[in-house]
Amino acid sequence: GPKVLQIPSHQIIDMGQMVTLNCDPVSNHLYFYWYKQILGQQMEFLVNFYNGKVMEKSKLFKDQFSVERPDGSYFTLKIQPTALEDSAVYFCASSLDEQYFGPGTRLTVL
């Protein structure tokens, strides 16, 4: 079936640095999402994106977070600066109708 890819699979970073998580969505999909899953907790919605714009964001989507998809390439989540509480697995999803998920990027902030 359709696959969403995420790069990298793991990222370790020092607190205060910037990190960019990359998502390669299904090619004809138009809607894009990021979810955050802290260890032992449920996946939580961060943001969704359509036609170059954020459609909806949750309280978890702090000012330090930003998303973009320049020129139809990767859909990215940037965190600048990172904080310890940003350590989590970040899942990207894309959809035309149902959401297809990537395998996640495990982010560790030291």
Add this chain to the structure above:
Amino acid sequence: GDSVTQTEGLVTLTEGLPVMLNCTYQTIYSNPFLFWYVQHLNESPRLLLKSFTDNKRTEHQGFHATLHKSSSSFHLQKSSAQLSDSALYYCALSDRYNQGKLIFGQGTKLSIKP
């Protein structure tokens, strides 16, 4: 706010026995959409079942679930567990079938033993 509650933690069953994973929800949406996602080890979560029709059974790959708005439930069932059913199962809620955010439960790990 909206929330989803699932069977806690780990469910361990012997192959061949029936499976039931509980999912209940709270929502302000008058017409909620409910989903079950499954995530096998080292794979991405993928959609297993979806429903928005009250009291109608939906089936896929041997699993079934029925949305009951009266009890705010969407339990996942299978008549006979297989070893390959071992995975993480997530129940999720949305206000629409597509484009909307998904609100997930905490997940239930299903382990099937021979």
